[in-house]
Amino acid sequence: MSSEDQKRTIEQKKEKVLESAIKRFSKKGYDATTISEIAKDANVSFGLVSTYYGNKEELFTVCVTKPAESYLEEMLKFNTQPAIFKTEISQMIKNHIKIIYNRKDYLRLLVQVNSQYERFPKAFQVANLYTQKLTKKIELLIRNGQMADQLASGNTEKIAIAYVSLLFGLRLSYADDPTSEDWNQFAEIALRLFGPK
Known part of the structure; x- marks a missing residue:
């Protein structure tokens, strides 16, 4: 060989x-x-x-940190300056829902890390950094949409945090996988957070 x-x-x-x-x-x-x-x-x-x-702790840390970059890359695939914000946000939400559906095992690890951040500081640092990057890009999308008068006014940071929290919460709230009809309804609810006009 x-x-x-x-x-x-x-x-x-x-x-x-x-x-x-x-x-x-x-x-x-x-x-x-x-x-x-x-x-x-x-x-x-x-x-x-x-x-x-x-050891086991080092392996667990790699399980969280190694996939994080590709996960974030997928989550960041949206345009912050689209012509029509409602269309872009709808597509972003559908893409995010597809990602969290397909990466449920990884998201369960993130939950363990977030709930025990003092126990897993290296993994938490990476997960937290990437969550902040996602939230900041969503904030920029919202701010641009508000400036274009296509989204209702509101606190961009809190809207972005509420959206990210909704995404992770959806994955955690179901022991079994939601139906496609459920996901479509959640996508509509998520869209309302952004206040499209």
Whole structure:
């Protein structure tokens, strides 16, 4: 096996361990999850998990921080200076709902981090930074919409925070997945927060 093939195999195993860890931590929580379970799910040895990621806390931190950038990148795909703000915001909301639906395991990890931020300071710092970036871009969208007289006046920061809170709250409020009709109704409710004219 060439060194390139070896590197690729190692990266694939590391990714498999990370995917298994995210699922385990998400479903069982940090305390109830063991490295042995993660290793078994990923079909690797206990020692290999430790070699790749160190101890359980370090692995948990990587589970939160590594996907954060791609998650944020997806969430930030909206235009803050559209011609028609209502249309752009509607599309943004639908996209955000699709993302939180598809990344439910990851969002459960974020909830654990936010509720125990003193226990997981590194992971919280990353999650908090990215949440702030999202909120700031949404604030800019709202401010521009208000200046264009396409959105009702209001406190842009509080509207943005209310919207982000609604998104995360929706994911947490359902043990089972909401129906597409439910999501459509939530999208309409979310749109009202922005006060389109």
